[in-house]
Amino acid sequence: MTRRTGETGGPAVEDRTKAKGGTARSMTITLVGNLFPPVVALASGPILAQSLGVDGRGAVAAATAPLGLAIALMTFGVPEAVSYAVARHPRLVRVAARNGAAIVVLAGLLATGAVFAAREWLSGGDLEIQKLMAVASLAVLPTLLLGVLRGIASGLQRWAMVAWEKVLASGLRLAVLIPLWLTGHLTPFTATVVLAVMPVMGALAYLTLPRRLPPAEPDTEGLASTRALTGYGLRLWIGTISGILLSRVDQTIMTPLSSAYELGLYVVAVNVSELPLVIHRAVRDVTFVTDASRSEDARLAAAARISTLICTVVALVLGGTMIWWLPLLFGEEFAPAVPIAWLLLVAVVISTPGSIAGAGLSARGRPGLRSIALVIACVLNIGLLVLLVPTYGAMGAAWATLLGYVVSSGLNQWFLKRLFGVSMLSFYGVRRTDLTILRGYAGSLVGGVTRRLRPRR
Template identity: 60%
Template sequence: MALRRPRGPVPRPAPPIVAPATTRPAATNSVSRNMTIALIGNAFPPLVALFSGPILAQALGVDGRGAVAAATAPLALVVTVATFGVPEAVTWAIARNPALARNASNRGMLIIVVAGLLAMGAVALSAAWLSGGDPTVQQLILVACLAIVPNLLVGVFRGVASATQSWRLVALERIVTSSLRLAVLIPFWLTGTLTPLVATIAVAAMPVTGLFVYIGRMRTLDPRAFDVPREARTAGLLSYGLRIWVGSLSGILLSRLDQVLMTPFAGTYQLGLYVVAVSVSELPLIINQAVRDVTFVTDAADSVDARLASSARISTLLSGLAALFLGITMLWWLPFLFGEDFRPALPVAAVLLAAVVFGTPGSIGGSGLSARGRPGLRSVSLLIACLVNIALLIVLAPMLGAMGAALATLAGNLISSNLNLLFLYRRFGINPLKFYGVRRVDFVTLREYAKRFTRRRKR
């Protein structure tokens, strides 16, 4: 079937992604430097999970690891659900006009606190059902939900730092919070006192320390502006936020709802296997998330079609290579690190790795939609994918356990990715095929990136 022509005027041809040395070196260097910093920051949480995961698995066993996952999964879900897209709205408003940082951040924090308190109440009331009737897991859920409001505030602070190109702070926050979690777990593990309660507190509370990383940056923001446009006011933040929130909600449901529902559908044993598989599949996401975060801010300030498509292709290539390496080597290291009891997680991890790679082109495309003021279209893609995912999860999880949840995730990622690219074509005239494959310019970009990275290391 032929693709429909884009609505509205066709955009002008975009400049090349790699500018000649005499035209845009500063911009090119800035983007590559920001992506490098974001890559380092994004790498720490999953890499630390490779160390903390085996500790939790061996100390708690499959059922104990499943209990901790059941307790912290609602926290991870609510931290996205209760944002109403406000952190992304704050980032977008400040990226377009940095002078509005104080206004947007203050209003964003107020909205987040109110939403967080309501979310805490909702989790507390539903703890009995989410625990599958297990009183121990129910108590752990109640403990974890106390960290909801501080975790939500970290998201707003991170959004301000991202919008102001303070990527070093974002990286530092992720390094500090993930390292502290490991630092807390190791002494309890070595002394044989690591319990599900201690693990739940470490997982839920350590991200809150990120607030202290951003305090200095928040104090240096420009004073409040008197002439504030709508996008930085409460109504404007909620308007943009709610449009992107539907997508964020659907996206987190795609990645987290399966963990929340696994206990009532398949039990804590299957959840324990699934959590380990998810921790493996998150490693290639390091690349995708770094590219996506920087692309959102960069494209909001200066939309370049060629750069957006090339970023998606390069991210897919690197994520695919990482997934291939992990898929082959995990046959050895996953049972060694987590224990032989977790060997059944291997095929589940393979399916989830494929889901990450196949979803990468549209993930970058979705950032382009949001950056260009069309977050609602990205939300539609994720909402449709989420509905398919939930339907498949309800059918497959009771029969296939962790593998059923993985297959549902794969289907959801394929749908959301390709719908994002279709919407980009219809609204902005970007051919979806440009997001797939590898072009010569991509290798040139990678070579130039490697050269700049090597020069910085030699200084």
């Protein structure tokens, strides 16, 4: 059952005040970290395209795509399992780290071997791409181990380290690409090495982590054992894979179902509609750890309402203005993507409360229910894609996405209500307390910036 805390009066009120301030700071740091990679990607994309040309850029994409897929498939939910175990039992961090690392080492070696063995088929027989793919596959294991470090830091709520990892990985990638581009040394090989290796360099952010670990204690109950981590991770991993399919399978099967033209419109619409998710993901990531550490129904519902409110405002701004800037930015031929992006923005806003509810389920030890919701939504989404895309193209795919998000969101909230008694209605609307939290958050943010800018005497 839910571990509710915070009775009225006395030290509990003080604890809640401190918790709110810490949560707000954590979300700010996480938001900054989440914003950096897409900004760097926007800057590095044209550099790669102009330097390598269509064929070269395609070769690099073909070489690094199996790396990303292998990492997504072979984590087995271990980083999240480590984060969950550490958040609930901080003194078991060393046991969780050791067992989590052992699992991902085995998974990483298997994934590297699988990519290496399949490189001839994945490359379409192109010998140059096979060589690049072999180089990129060497980054699978260190990237998986980096995920364990991230899980430890997240579980200990060291959000500055997690943000620095993302800043370092993205910033170093751009810092290396630019000189290679300017000196004429940016080739498919060097680009592949940079894209594969630079994410691993984010591990520099965790150099001081070992000195900040809490005192150790023996894991007498097996709470952070290999079995416990694997059990939790696999239940979460099934949902993660379904979530990846739910958000990406439409782009994979749209061309055979419709046309490359419809896919081109849809990809642009997806890129625009996912902008509000940068904020939401920061709220979700922090909510997962804080709720695992100390479950509070009111705080979980407030996080859902506030995240939905912010995503709605961003979606309204984007939706109300994109009719002018989207064709200007992407070209007039992409103007038909505007109504598709509108529908996808609605889907993103609708999915927000359910995503926070899913984080709550995982934080309270029931990740399998979140996975069930995503699997059901994924199956529904694929069926709707096959039914709608041949006739309605990209707009049909947008409707399939919307309905899939409605189902997954509703199921997560329903599961949370059935098991933990959290009212589904509490995830919707805007309360006066929500506005107070936002106002206090904005005030603390402005105050913090002002203090840093104020000259020292």
